[in-house]
Amino acid sequence: MAVRLNALFSPPFLSCLFSPSNPAAFATSMRPTPTTAALIRHALKTTVSTTLPTASSRAVPLVSRPLQSRTTVPRVQTRTMASSCSSTFSSRSGGGLEKLPSSPIRVLRTIPSLRLWRRPHLLDHRSVALVPTMGALHSGHLSLIRQAAKENHHVVVSIYVNPAQFGIAEDLDSYPKTWDSDVAALVKLDRELADDGENLGRISAVFAPTTQEMYPGGFPGQEVDSKGSFVTITPVGELLEGKTRPTFFRGVATVCMKLFNIVQPEKVYFGQKDVQQTVIIKRLVQDFAMPIEVVIGKTERDPVDGLALSSRNVYLGERRRKRATVLYDALKAAEEVYLIKGARRREVILGVANMVVQDVLREEEVKEPDERVRFEVDYLSLADPDTMEEIGVVDPARGGILSGAIKMLPVERPKNGEDLGHSRGPAVRLIDNIILEPELVKKE
Ligand SMILES: Nc1ncnc2c1ncn2[C@@H]1O[C@H](COP(=O)(O)OP(=O)(O)OP(=O)(O)O)[C@@H](O)[C@H]1O
Ligand SMILES: CC(C)(CO)[C@@H](O)C(=O)[O-]
Numbered sequence: 001m002a003v004r005l006n007a008l009f010s011p012p013f014l015s016c017l018f019s020p021s022n023p024a025a026f027a028t029s030m031r032p033t034p035t036t037a038a039l040i041r042h043a044l045k046t047t048v049s050t051t052l053p054t055a056s057s058r059a060v061p062l063v064s065r066p067l068q069s070r071t072t073v074p075r076v077q078t079r080t081m082a083s084s085c086s087s088t089f090s091s092r093s094g095g096g097l098e099k100l101p102s103s104p105i106r107v108l109r110t111i112p113s114l115r116l117w118r119r120p121h122l123l124d125h126r127s128v129a130l131v132p133t134m135g136a137l138h139s140g141h142l143s144l145i146r147q148a149a150k151e152n153h154h155v156v157v158s159i160y161v162n163p164a165q166f167g168i169a170e171d172l173d174s175y176p177k178t179w180d181s182d183v184a185a186l187v188k189l190d191r192e193l194a195d196d197g198e199n200l201g202r203i204s205a206v207f208a209p210t211t212q213e214m215y216p217g218g219f220p221g222q223e224v225d226s227k228g229s230f231v232t233i234t235p236v237g238e239l240l241e242g243k244t245r246p247t248f249f250r251g252v253a254t255v256c257m258k259l260f261n262i263v264q265p266e267k268v269y270f271g272q273k274d275v276q277q278t279v280i281i282k283r284l285v286q287d288f289a290m291p292i293e294v295v296i297g298k299t300e301r302d303p304v305d306g307l308a309l310s311s312r313n314v315y316l317g318e319r320r321r322k323r324a325t326v327l328y329d330a331l332k333a334a335e336e337v338y339l340i341k342g343a344r345r346r347e348v349i350l351g352v353a354n355m356v357v358q359d360v361l362r363e364e365e366v367k368e369p370d371e372r373v374r375f376e377v378d379y380l381s382l383a384d385p386d387t388m389e390e391i392g393v394v395d396p397a398r399g400g401i402l403s404g405a406i407k408m409l410p411v412e413r414p415k416n417g418e419d420l421g422h423s424r425g426p427a428v429r430l431i432d433n434i435i436l437e438p439e440l441v442k443k444e
């Protein structure tokens with residue numbers, strides 16, 4: 001595995017930012033002892049230089065994209081920690097006590113305000129969890145927050161649509177932004193959490209930064225060859241989702257590294273729905289020695305037909321929504337041959353999934369354009385749970401990950417007044433997965 005980190009923070013500064021696994025030791029280290037004072041003075045003087053990353057080794061996306069559109073001028077920034085920290089404790093800190101309406105939940109929009117909020121919890125040994133989201137909250141997000149509140153004193157929910165993880169031809173501009181209903185959902189959930197004695201904590205803060213705040217050196221751009229400070233986790237980030245979305249995991253790993261550095265959570269919560277993302281985040285935390293536990297929450301599904309909840313489902317509209325379960329149906333059929341028929345070979349397991357998909361494609365093909373649903377299969381995969389590399393046979397001791405992605409194409413000929421979905425129903429990429437659990441190793 002090759003991991004490329006173009007300088008984010010200098011080591012001395014990192015060591016003062018990350019809480020170690022022993023919070024008491026870290027709390028002590030955060031008191032203004034001569035050692036920490038010296039460290040901070042050193043950090044403020046340290047120059048962070050942003051280097052030119054080499055172009056991605058995989059520059060040929062499967063789907064051709066208009067590379068010339070929205071081209072940003074590559075920038076190389078050199079900043080000193082002193083300059084970024086000097087604004088840290090200025091009026092930009094957003095010291096006001098903005099709260100979500102009728103609730104104790106703080107709204108923090110800047111890094112300094114988050115740090116000011118965070119510090120006493122560190123000193124008081126209160127655990128802080130982070131649930132990163134891009135907003136447009138649904139029950140999948142809420143279940144992660146519930147889980148986080150059970151296990152931690154404070155939950156921070158970040159809401160930030162990170163442009164760096166969207167390809168230039170992807171849906172950044174139309175991505176659903178639903179601040180008011182997100183706020184209502186969080187306030188309602190927080191009241192539930194308060195009434196339920198089972199929880200250690202509640203939602204304490206929403207972190208909702210701007211792009212200027214998250215990319216203080218200037219947003220590096222969304223192109224494959226954008227220059228800037230990026231975290232890349234390869235080869236896993238180049239497989240599957242990374243093949244079709246070559247800048248996706250670079251954007252995710254980079255923004256998560258930033259969020260983790262800003263919030264300094266003890267635990268972070270991610271959904272199983274984005275299984276490759278969970279593998280990337282675990283690698284990020286392990287490879288950069290971050291003292292963070294990664295918790296994976298199960299995929300929440302529509303209770304009726306099992307479609308995985310996803311913010312992008314709002315693009316589907318009624319006609320495509322009915323067919324959107326094809327991927328889950330295919331994966332479930334494949335899981336069944338693994339569990340019930342004991343199949344272990346790739347051709348058998350994925351063969352079944354492929355048959356389900358082909359049947360649906362045939363059914364749709366014969367319909368009229370004002371009735372039918374068109375979709376393309378991006379991939380169906382059977383992969384190793386740690387590396388996401390394709391496997392030929394499932395090792396029962398390790399299990400595997402069945403996953404897939406389909407692209408629901410726009411409705412060909414809409415009926416009069418047909419509900420086409422958010423933004424008039426552009427192409428929507430849906431992903432899903434099922435874990436093939438390892439068999440329990442029999443004891444003698
Ligand atoms: N159905 C779900 N069940 C559990 N967790 C989920 C579900 N959907 C998303 N999550 C998790 O919520 C977190 C935030 O995801 P995000 O805000 O991108 O929502 P999303 O529904 O995955 O959006 P998108 O449609 O853009 O993929 C991620 O960790 C993601 O895996
Ligand atoms: C983790 C994440 C919030 C980073 O922007 C995003 O990829 C998501 O919502 O899954």
Ligand code: BAL
Pocket residue numbers: 165274
């Ligand atoms: N849930 C993953 C975020 C994305 O697709 O951009």
